[in-house]
Amino acid sequence: EVQLVESGGGLVQPGGSLRLSCAASGFTFSSYDMHWVRQATGKGLEWVSAIGTAGDTYYPGSVKGRFTISRENAKNSLYLQMNSLRAGDTAVYYCARGVLDNSLDYWGQGTLVTVSS
Amino acid sequence: DIQLTQSPSFLSASVGDRVTITCRASQGISSYLAWYQQKPGKAPKLLIYAASTLQSGVPSRFSGSGSGTEFTLTISSLQPEDFATYYCQQLNSYLYTFGQGTKLEIK
Numbered sequence A: 001e002v003q004l005v006e007s008g009g010g011l012v013q014p015g016g017s018l019r020l021s022c023a024a025s026g027f028t029f030s031s032y033d034m035h036w037v038r039q040a041t042g043k044g045l046e047w048v049s050a051i052g053t054a055g056d057t058y059y060p061g062s063v064k065g066r067f068t069i070s071r072e073n074a075k076n077s078l079y080l081q082m083n084s085l086r087a088g089d090t091a092v093y094y095c096a097r098g099v100l101d102n103s104l105d106y107w108g109q110g111t112l113v114t115v116s117s
Numbered sequence B: 001d002i003q004l005t006q007s008p009s010f011l012s013a014s015v016g017d018r019v020t021i022t023c024r025a026s027q028g029i030s031s032y033l034a035w036y037q038q039k040p041g042k043a044p045k046l047l048i049y050a051a052s053t054l055q056s057g058v059p060s061r062f063s064g065s066g067s068g069t070e071f072t073l074t075i076s077s078l079q080p081e082d083f084a085t086y087y088c089q090q091l092n093s094y095l096y097t098f099g100q101g102t103k104l105e106i107k
Helices: none
Strands: A003-007 A010-012 A018-025 A033-039 A045-051 A067-072 A077-082 A091-098 A104-107 A111-115 B004-007 B010-013 B019-025 B033-038 B045-049 B062-067 B070-075 B085-090 B102-106
Touching (some): A018 A091, A018 A111, A045 A067, A045 B085, A077 A091, B004 B085, B045 B062
Antiparallel strands (some): A033 A091, A091 A111, B004 B019, B019 B070, B033 B045
């Protein structure tokens, strides 16, 4: 059974940093692109980052230069290092598995990040 | 960046109704579009990929169509468990934008 379990969320002050983790199981992690998607309370989905099987990374302008996605295939783990956090980064962060056409077929339960003083 | 606009943003319907949600892209994306269903407090669930291919395990009352810039998600006969928010997502470029969502409510 495919499982994705996020962790590392919490309360952080503006300008601070946080590292999210996503533990994957039930599939060959190294063979799949992986993504982070976030959702502010009551708002829609926002794609945050992706990492390919070769380690290539992609970001939208809203987080580029502040967020870094990485993976550790030996540990079946995905990470999101978030720096220079802003109130607007407050959201539930989901990790998700990307398939052939880059649709996201499995999602974790999400971890809440709150940026507030 | 490619923008996706869903319509309507809110939809009120009854069990048994046929409903259609539209997703328009600001530029052509071939068939690189997915649809997701999200219920309150839950992660999104993939329904349709490649614009019209039903994800495994998804009921056949869901269908997708379109290519280029205009896409539709159709639910042929609404069931109580279908009341949720639906999102489209473009997968054509490495900026995987989502539509703003369509909330489907019980009339």
